[in-house]
Amino acid sequence: xxxxxxxxxxxxxxxxxxxxxxxxxxxxxxxxxxxxxxxxxxxxxxxxxxxxxxxxxxxxxxxxxxxxxxxxxxxxxxxxxxxx
Numbered sequence: 583x584x585x586x587x588x589x590x591x592x593x594x595x596x597x598x599x600x601x602x603x604x605x606x607x608x609x610x611x612x613x614x615x616x617x618x619x620x621x622x623x624x625x626x627x628x629x630x631x632x633x634x635x636x637x638x639x640x641x642x643x644x645x646x647x648x649x650x651x652x653x654x655x656x657x658x659x660x661x662x663x664x665x666x
Contacts, residue, residue, distance in 0.1 A: 606616040649655060
């Protein structure tokens with residue numbers, strides 16, 4: 583039977599370790615639960631940053647191509663389909 587968890591070992595400055603332990607205690611969570619939650623929130627933050635980066639990139643392209651309405655998008659799709 584294989585283990586369902588993996589034990590990690592890493593070092594951190596004592597002040598951060600103390601803060602981490604205090605935070606876990608004040609949240610009434612185990613350090614493992616707190617760590618899992620921190621990873622989940624970190625991933626969400628990264629995904630949001632990537633979304634906003636892509637949104638900005640697409641907005642710049644839309645401005646360059648003078649796309650400002652849904653009708654513009656429909657027109658470009660129609661043109662692309664007719665040219666293929």
